Amino acid sequence: DGGITQSPKYLFRKEGQNVTLSCEQNLNHDAMYWYRQDPGQGLRLIYYSQIVNDFQKGDIAEGYSVSREKKESFPLTVTSAQKNPTAFYLCATRGGSGVFGKLFFGSGTQLSVL
């Protein structure tokens, strides 16, 4: 099946621990994104990557890190520096050209703090 796979679906983090959320795509899209969604709020951009080996900070990058070693993969690490990590995390890719490109989302990871 073509699409975006996020794992795990649920993740629990202990205080002081780093955790990594996986995002894999086989849509052959260059651009990939990580968003955070808190209850009753819109999506906020954490990091994005428009090409392999390059990525940019979004609006709320502090306490997070990413890598883009392969086109298909864009993992997000939530570090211990992120003091309020409980949220729904969404990975997305963008197809099409420029401002007309459409976002496609993975099924999300719910991260909670123990």
Added chain:
Amino acid sequence: RKEVEQDPGPFNVPEGATVAFNCTYSNSASQSFFWYRQDCRKEPKLLMSVYSSGNEDGRFTAQLNRASQYISLLIRDSKLSDSATYLCVGSRSNFGNEKLTFGTGTRLTIIP
């Protein structure tokens, strides 16, 4: 002022009714817009793209008013399955990159 704003609702509408809600944007450089629907604790799914004056797909119509800087979504003959949160997204160029801005969403509940 937020770049993309939506009335959070909730809108409670009887089944079969027509419902419309707006999304306003503040940056006139925004070139294209999208409506996504999101069910509780699920990923957003693309409903419609709006590039020019409007778009229609079955019971759904999206219209863009650039003079007043808003996008509307109209749902006719509403179904119980239309209950969801509807997200408005604006897209514009930003120093060589494309910036997407999400509204906070409008919650719609269709009542039997």
